Amino acid sequence: MSPTLALVRDTSALEQRIALIACGQRPGKTQPCDSCRRKGAGLLNVAATGAADAVAAAICGTGKGPACHGCKDKAAEIVRAYNEGAE
Template identity: 55%
Template structure:
């Protein structure tokens, strides 16, 4: 008789990173009451935002969020918040 055992998920870090990327994409898109998901454009940028946030490069992150030649103050503030979120999650 064969006994089946449940194998634990071996990649929880990947799930954690995906969840963190989604949270960061929402911040980049703009957080407001009732909004639970970033727009498609910011969703696609989620992992890039996560990678840049991990370096702490505020200007590069703000440029990625804004998409302009010079990031606006709103996107710079979003970038700072995203880096704070990343650093909090890294603890």
Template identity: 80%
Template sequence: MSPTVAVAPDTTALQLLISLIACGQRPGKTQPCDSCRRKGTGLLNIASTGAADAVAAAICGTGKAPACRDCKVKALEIVRVYNEGAE
């Protein structure tokens, strides 16, 4: 019997999408700003834990809770997208 190998999600594409969500999505926008792009790895790592409050705080820039409402909404979307990408 051969061992089963888990396939990791395409972290580059997922990180870019997470960065774009954090930056703010709108029609025609395809790339995050440089600041949000730099946060991408950290947001991806935090999203992997499922901690939406921590993701929101990282997006908001305070580094601690509570984050603003907009960042909380973005964080929930990021965790949802991460979970779909990891399936």
């Protein structure tokens, strides 16, 4: 009996996907860079709140707004990816 086990969701694939979006997607690119990979877990946590603005700020690197347009686009995609992955 291990009741906590059911609560652990494997988020590594989702984390990787989010990191890749933050890093910038290109045809043929399947892995985020090391720096973006390290941000993946943090971005996942921010994405879980559904606050795209906060995600954008986190990607942009300032930690607070306003984020640039490119990062806002990435943030919207990350929140969408998170919601898909959380289904």
